[in-house]
Amino acid sequence: MMNTPLSNLSFLASLPVEWQAWVKENVARGCEPEGMAAVMVRDGHFKMDLARLAIAEASGQPVARQAMRPHPRIDANSNTVQAADRSINVLFRMQSPEVVLFGNVLSDEECDALIAYTQQRLERSGVVGEADGATQIHTHRTSRGAMLQRGETELVSRIENRLAALIHWPVENGEGLQVLSYEKSNEYRPHFDWFDPNVAGPRKHLERGGQRVATIVMYLSDVEEGGGTSFPKIGLQVQPKKGCAVYFANTNAAGEVDHNTLHAGEPVERGIKYVATKWLREGEFK
Numbered sequence: 001m002m003n004t005p006l007s008n009l010s011f012l013a014s015l016p017v018e019w020q021a022w023v024k025e026n027v028a029r030g031c032e033p034e035g036m037a038a039v040m041v042r043d044g045h046f047k048m049d050l051a052r053l054a055i056a057e058a059s060g061q062p063v064a065r066q067a068m069r070p071h072p073r074i075d076a077n078s079n080t081v082q083a084a085d086r087s088i089n090v091l092f093r094m095q096s097p098e099v100v101l102f103g104n105v106l107s108d109e110e111c112d113a114l115i116a117y118t119q120q121r122l123e124r125s126g127v128v129g130e131a132d133g134a135t136q137i138h139t140h141r142t143s144r145g146a147m148l149q150r151g152e153t154e155l156v157s158r159i160e161n162r163l164a165a166l167i168h169w170p171v172e173n174g175e176g177l178q179v180l181s182y183e184k185s186n187e188y189r190p191h192f193d194w195f196d197p198n199v200a201g202p203r204k205h206l207e208r209g210g211q212r213v214a215t216i217v218m219y220l221s222d223v224e225e226g227g228g229t230s231f232p233k234i235g236l237q238v239q240p241k242k243g244c245a246v247y248f249a250n251t252n253a254a255g256e257v258d259h260n261t262l263h264a265g266e267p268v269e270r271g272i273k274y275v276a277t278k279w280l281r282e283g284e285f286k
């Protein structure tokens with residue numbers, strides 16, 4: 001089992017390095033914490049709780065342990081990250097919401113093998129029912145998909161270990177890969193991946209490993225037209241590129257869900273889009 005690195009248990013370390021430096025510098029200068037937090041919210045788009053906790057931590061104040069929520073961490077300050085067996089490219093990174101686009105996550109052969117392996121298992125994808133949490137067929141989601149078990153094959157294990165190393169997050173805190181196939185006009189309309197604790201159905205899913213702290217969508221094919229992953233609240237669209245992956249954090253280090261992670265799989269216009277989605281949980285997913 002891969003242990004969660006201690007550095008994950010730090011609000012300060014969860015900030016981009018330039019903000020870590022800013023916080024340390026201003027704490028050292030004796031700046032007023034609430035004023036600093038306000039600047040972090042205004043200029044860095046951080047949530048107020050996270051800003052306050054990071055400042056408190058940098059000031060050497062005791063921070064309530066229960067307030068600390070381990071969170072994936074990506075070393076994205078150079079353009080390449082060595083993740084277990086593969087050297088992965090960092091193509092862009094934004095901090096709030098935290099979105100990172102990676103290149104070279106999977107080889108062409110790995111993409112093709114995942115598609116071939118799941119081809120006979122694809123079934124219409126569902127959404128989480130609001131009342132009871134059961135999977136429901138809905139017009140908002142028209143792809144077909146296959147849910148894999150963690151470690152189901154050597155290839156699946158290899159990819160899971162690679163992703164775990166890339167984001168410093170235990171393999172056990174991940175759901176099995178979900179391979180999705182979108183044909184012409186198939187889509188996944190705007191939705192959140194995090195479970196709303198105030199709604200009965202989604203709340204049930206929290207019992208099995210806690211919140212979905214982050215998502216990785218890996219593109220297994222190029223798509224001739226359409227099929228981008230869009231984030232309507234932040235005006236971002238990622239075009240599918242075989243072997244690339246988009247990572248986004250659904251919660252911050254204080255455990256707050258991020259409404260700016262609203263995202264959609266845009267309708268495919270031409271070609272077939274294949275993706276493999278990995279949802280990362282706060283705790284072990286059994």
Ligand SMILES: O=C(O)CCC(=O)C(=O)O
Pocket residue numbers: 180188193217227228229230263264265266275277
């Ligand atoms: O198909 C996509 O681009 C996004 C997939 C997605 O939103 C999901 O699996 O949660």
